[in-house]
Amino acid sequence: MLDFPTAAKLVRDAFRTRNQRKMRKANDKIMREWVLSPTDELYQLSVYSYVLAKMLSKPRFMGRTYSGKHKEIDSLLSRLVSFAQKNNQKEFSQTLLTLKSSIQDVESSDARYIKNMMEKGRLKTAATLYAQGISLSAASEMTGVEKQEIMDYAGKTLMFDRMGEGENLSKRLKKARKILTGGKK
């Protein structure tokens, strides 16, 4: 079981060391925990850790221009850990909101896509839930991402190749033939 302080620490340490791999691992762990204990705070941490991993992977966001923002994010993540350790839910949630706007500030100065990194983070989180086995509607409801978008993303991944296929194709076609054509070929 991954508690709030540990989850927040994982994100803080990964960002402090500017380690993208570590951030991705933190994101994986938080995601897995969130599926079992779906709280809004874990959801946000999950999305933000994804976005921070993305940020760490892009040289244009890691230059000197953004060093002030990086320090701000470092400090907010440390505060998150501290509030989580003190079990101060109110301040923890408030700090998450500030963290969100700090992350968004980084991208808004150099926006290049219709969908920003935060939205992509939400989409990726929703698609990961679906890939893990959560139903499409549940993934959509838990993240607020439209089904169409999850399907569009999922269709371009290998998620349907990573799981049993259910009934075999010939049986499925036989069944479908009966339903749709009355058995006629």
Place this chain on the structure above:
Amino acid sequence: MKSNYVLCDASSLISLTVSCLDSLLPFFQEKFRVRFLIPKSVEYEAVTRPLSFKSKIHSFSALRIKDMIHDEVIEVVSENAEEETKELMRLGNSIFHARGRTVRLMHMGETEMLVLANRLQVPSLLMDERTTRILVEDPISMKKHLQKEFRANIMVNKKHLLDFSSKVKDLDVIRSTELLYLAYENGFLRHFNDIEKDAAEAALYNLKYAGCAVSFNELKEYAKLMVR
């Protein structure tokens, strides 16, 4: 049993319209008198809600579905099955457990489809979503999948699994790829002449990329069947 009726969920309508293959529905309606039904919740999800978005990002798909409803290719059924849906969802969401906690996989949306199929005596579901289909067809493969994903031992509540399975045992789930393949067999793509098979294969891939839960292996199998 209404054997020529098919209850469609939002996922299949989405992949069909996104890949511009929604004309498969009138094809089966006209040629084989198949009747496609959707509950009001699917109409809301696939038509009403997307049409309310300012971005208009999903408007065209929604309008195509709206048009099919207008043309009576798709019929909207009013049926309230809230209590039964909650009960089936409770069962479905208490089958698998990881690290002492319940893995909640199911949602009212898909569960309602299973309940309505039984209630309306329409045992055929058109559904491109993966989780619900696997739970109906092969729940043990879901257990294996969850074990891999959660890197944990998954415990199965056998009683709930049996209860759940007994409630869905008479349902047949098909996907839009099966619809396309059978349409191809029956001349839907004949106007492509000597590239008919290529067109059918490309259309199957189109459905996959639009989100229909089909594996690349299955697409290869379809292609082999076409060669024969």
